[in-house]
Amino acid sequence: MKPSVASLYQAVELQQEIPPLLIGERANANGSKRFRELLLADEYEACLKIALEQEARGAHVIDLCTAYAGRDEQLDMTTLVRMCARSLKAPLMIDSTSPECIEACLKLYPGRAIINSVNLEDGGINIRRVCRVVRKYGAAVVALTIDAQGMAMTSEDKLRIARAIHTIAVDECGLRSQDLLFDCLTFTVGSGDPSLSDAAVQTLEGIRRIKAELPGCMTVLGLSNISFGLAPQARRILNSVFLHEAVAAGLDAAIVDVAKILPLAGIAAEDRQISLDLLTDQRVAGEKDPLMRFIEHFSGKTPGGGEDKAEGYRSPEELLVEKVLQGDKENLDDVLAILRQRNQPVNIINRILVPAMRHVGELFGKGEILLPFVLQSAEVMKASVTLLEPFMDKTDSDTATKILLATVQGDVHDIGKNLVDIILTNNGYTVYNIGIKVPAETVIEKAKEYRVDIIGLSGLLVKSALAMQDSMHQYRDAGLTIPILLGGAALTPKFVAESCVPSYPGPVVYCADAFAGLQAVKDFEAGVLAATVYDAHSAIKPMKPGRKESVVDFNGPVPVPPFIGQRYVEDINPAELFPLINTQALFRGRWGYRRGKMGAGEYEDLIQGTVQPLYEDLLRRSLAQGWIQAKVSYGYFPCYAKSDTLVVEAEGNSHTFSFPRQAEAPFLCIADYFRSEQAGGDLVGFFIVTIGSQIGEETGRLYQANAYHEYLLLHGFSVEVTDALAEYWHGVMRRELGIENKGAEHGQGYLIQEYQGSRYGFGYPACPDLEAHRPLFAFLKPEKLGISLTENMQMVPEQSTSAIVVHHPQAKYFAV
Template identity: 60%
Template sequence: MKASVASLYQAVELHQEIPPLLLGERCNPNGSKAFREALLAEDWDACLKLALDQEARGAQVLDLCVAYAGRDEVADMVQLTTLFAGSCKAPLMFDSTSPDTLEQVLPLYPGRAIINSINLEDGGANLDRICRLAKKYGAAVVALTINLEGMALTCEKKVAVAKQIYDLAVNKHGLRPQDLLFDLLTFTVGSGDESMRSAAIETLAAIRRVKEELPGVGFTLGVSNISFGLRPAARKVLNSVFLHEAVEAGLNTAIVDAAKVLPYAAISEEDRKICLDLLYNRDPEALMIFIDHFEQAVDNDDADDSDSLRMEELLHQKLLKGDKDGLEDLLSGLRGRWQPLDIINNLLVPAMREVGDLFGRGELLLPFVLQSAEVMKQSVALLEPYMEKLADEGRTSILLATVAGDVHDIGKNLVDIILTNNGYKVHNIGIKVPAEEIIAKARELQVDVIGLSGLLVKSALLMKENLAQFQGVALQQPILLGGAALTRKFVAQDCVPNYQQPVVYCADAFAGLKAMRDFEAGKLVATDWSDNAVVSNRPGPPTDVLDRSFIPPAVPFTGRRTVTDVDPEILFKYLNEAALFRGRWGYRRGKMAKEEYEKLNEQTVLPLFHRLKEQALNEGWLQPKVAYGYFDCSSAGNDLLIHSGEGDKLFSFPRQEHAPGLCIADYFRTREEGGDVAGFFVVTIGAALAEKTRELYETDSYHDYLMLHGLGVELTDALAEYWHEQMRVEMGIQQGASDMAAYVAQGYQGSRFGFGYPSCPDLGAHLPLFELLRPEEIGVSLTESFEMVPEMTTSAIVAHHPQAKYFAV
């Protein structure tokens, strides 16, 4: 059984798949001035805020210590345990060596806590009492390698004390090895004390030894101890490098301020080398080299150094890093020097534009751009109360809309986020917006530019029609067009001629930002197409390419069925993680070194994925359901006639105008050839996850909005992949697979073609599909333009033909 700790709201495994588990250290009066002041003032709400802030910054367990001279430790611990238990999702670690205190708080805590700590300083008397309490209340225990002789300094002594504690805790008191977290202690390498030069080496060696000799136990460290005495900015780098080395050695939890740990990939090779030389005592001058190297380093979180860096530059750096911590205090200080509107126009907007430039050069990934946008948004919100009005005069404005019949808004909303936080006035008027409303709003709001978005092929065609309507009423605004189905060629050849003002193709949100800047500079021009390549056409069905001798498979039934008990967890086995991480989330390698990209995945992407997966499963965001069926059919040219008990249904499919002239109907036999069988499905993950993404967007949580929306879209496709496999298994043309890797490895016969996508772009096909499958029974409906609701729903026709493959018309 895996060792876990738990709060009232969630369980957390001590031995994380991707270590370390981060134990927040700031709720301690001996290490945090803010917590000490709140505790002494008995400002319990301020104490709670510090705990919640740590959660928000990545702490997975909260270390709670209230022992301070002149205070009643029992009363304070009881007070804060009760408060934290009801408000904090992260489990608690009770940082007390007092059995009396622990005896009072453990029964109050509605979860499974960690006790910090036990040792042999008194020969074991306290250890015995605390281990009995841990056994009674099911707590995990931190064990420090301290005995009657004091703190163990060498690897040999650390290992010897660990074995003594293990014998008492496990063999005498019955604790499980996996519930023991050994703190093998580390001491500063920054003091200049010759006896401490090898402190890091001894600790890392001890972790490896204890891990080998006491299987199953865990480890923790007060990581920041390694750097006591050094400058704060330098400490952050050294702590982060030491943490990386400790995890490599076997450390699985760490007592840290999560906000003050740098991703290893973000530390330069030079900084790493200088830190490693000091940690491993590779040079007699390593400490002086380290101090000289970091002499000018400045940490935004360091109050001692902040005066040496102008507040303007601090704000600039916070925005570039997506760091909201301390933002209110910083802006308060800046208001003493600048008018609020000048802070926005002269400090925030230029910084946000730099973010866009970094993204354009491939030096910043989209998730980090959104974190910067959150800082921008929060800054403006904090400044607004001090302005009579956030002046719109002089700000370039744009109207954004998803075209009629299209319910997809992720692309449009990303454009909104990027443009708003680059200082533009954005009027986002929503989804499914008809041309008449766009015209009326553009005139009412007197916008400078109009931006149209749409995901599907039909949306692209509708944009072309909209432009003709705009021309007919003599609109004068340039038009920016974006969406997955658009191409530069389509915009240039089919859209630009329909409108007298510039029509510009925008491949992504940052292309939209560039277009807005070009507009302001008077350089915006219509998209053109200079590729004059000739495409050879080959009309008619490719009868010479497709095998017509195939035999239709036996199907388990004809007609329709619904499935409402799909296990949500199975979707993750069919999830295309590469498409999610690189495509939907934007964590692409770009200009990163391979090692840096691997670290990004290990330290940022995978933990984020596992967090969202856990939330989606635990909080009921996924309700996968399926409506599907098999029907006798026959093809005739571009048409497929479906024979059902409720009357025949006709599906007409487009044919490629170029070679090889494919059409979906070609994959099915004609009536003369004996007829065939076709499968159809509609799958949905429900509305709950989409509702959660809407909440995130409306609360300006841009990063999590993009991440969760992307996950939902890919899980919808995973459900489609899973159900496509189930149908192939039922037809006897596919063996079942245990996961995505096995599924891909064996390959499969046939293909699925989604309605509204390039092989069959006409969403009107949803009308006969709904008549066949009746997906209303699983909560799916159609809009007036034949799009399915909830958004995270997809449909397909399943072809079993051995040569069936995905293609575009």
């Protein structure tokens, strides 16, 4: 008699005349959202209907799984086993790892069931208990090729583990070889991970070897694992071709969504060949790798005349990938609990989570996903690792590439560095983020202490770039040769190539953003990382400096200020700032919600449906929780221009502010807008504003809590609120000077702003030298407001800004 399983109504041979045996697995709380929601609602009849639908679609056996956190698995299983026994002609596969639950179900079931599954992850304790129950009730059992070292990746390991399981199940527990269905496991060929490029080859060879060397045993496979991470339109074809190849290799049974398998004869020859090339890792000299050829070939195609919209089985591996891609943390612990039953935690990270996160990065690079969604994906990755860490050996991460990150000495900005940390950490790298204002000596000390492979340095302003340049010889003299990655708004490839590369013996690489940093780390691992080289031929030729005379007209009067000297204001209502927030700069620039490849209507839906509610929620919460403590130190002072310098009289002392001049017409300099001492002098205003430290502390808390998306939103919000406060206070000062809203005018061929005068922020293009903060702090005394300076003249808290207020009608914003 041929090996079979049976229900109350019929027997089904395990080795079908036309293989394989098809096992439907949509009646699974961890593989079907629809089934899970019905189960959670105690809708047992509707759960039974899903099993009946699988049978109607051609499934020979129905897998039944009710294991879900918060549920009584044994109660759910025994209830549904009774119902399925009465209603299904197809036999059952009882999917549980609990010997007690398995035995309770086998007592009730009137036929011969399959048990899914056993393995050697715990060294053989559970397999012996389950196999004794299987023998007692005459069932069959699925055995996964997993042992204490994890999932078998090679055909040799698959066979080795299968032999060990066979010895326990047959020789010790008394099962027959025909009672065993070995699952050789397969992994996706769609992740781009080079170590998985031959996953299909190893699985197929594992099936052949088990069938040849363990006579009488059968094989089974969770088919769709081969293709997860790829587009749904292409998965049907790849799965169908893989099934055909697996059957040819000796596969007896497949866990599939039967409705999504295509007959091989119905697949176009070209589609079949490109799928085979991917499955067998066929590489052709001069052509792209098989995965890229496959993706490009199926881009835009809809096989079978249209995508099947019906929900199909998704394995726990697929569910985890989906959660990363969608930034969905709901029920994450449940999915990981299932995966841990058959995977080592480090393998879940390296073979599922990391490829999924790298795919997110690829989508971002193509403009198909926005930064906020990348951070939501990173939150899922981080939460997954946190949930897995208690089950990991301390040595599991020792082989990961190690990167030290720091914001350079004197620089308080950390958003860029922290984004790099998020991206690298959630791509499987070990990151030591040692904070802001870090001197070179500390970088050297920590790099040696942690034995890092790469150093990453960040800085926002020109002073920070110069600090990077100056520190290169210190790293060289300390004996370091590891790569150094440099990033920040003030850096350019030219600066890095000409000012940093020559002073250090190892590679020094310019990284424009966090994903450029990720690519640099990948290049390092591939052995192709090289120092940044500047292409002088592509450079814009510098303009010759000069001075255009008589640009500024001084016929108008000097405004009369309400007072001379400095004052504090500490009672500003934050709600008055909100109308001045530049939401376009916030949404697109700070938050990264750019239109990209979206249509106008789709982008508007995103803004109105997602982004605007997030913004309005932050407005409410900032008021309710008192995050914004808006304060100002400002004043009006006599002054006069002396060439490119402004001399300011304050508290009996003279303070000088030197400004750069444009190198091309109209050759502007801020000092041009003020009268000379010979012309009778002039009046200048200054301010320093802050929204306080509380909102910065909250952003830090979110970052430490791995709430990356909220961190990005709140940090960007805090920067734009600070700018709104600066704009608000500029308006106050214009009103005090009587120059508010003078209307638009034209002068010297360019449009004047709609209000008279302008403000220029220190550290920005028209006045980039932060050394101006020394005299500014001397007479505005912002320390009383909790504002201090770093050694690089940057203000703390970060949510602070300063400006010079110019009243002249021709003053406008310009860059040098």
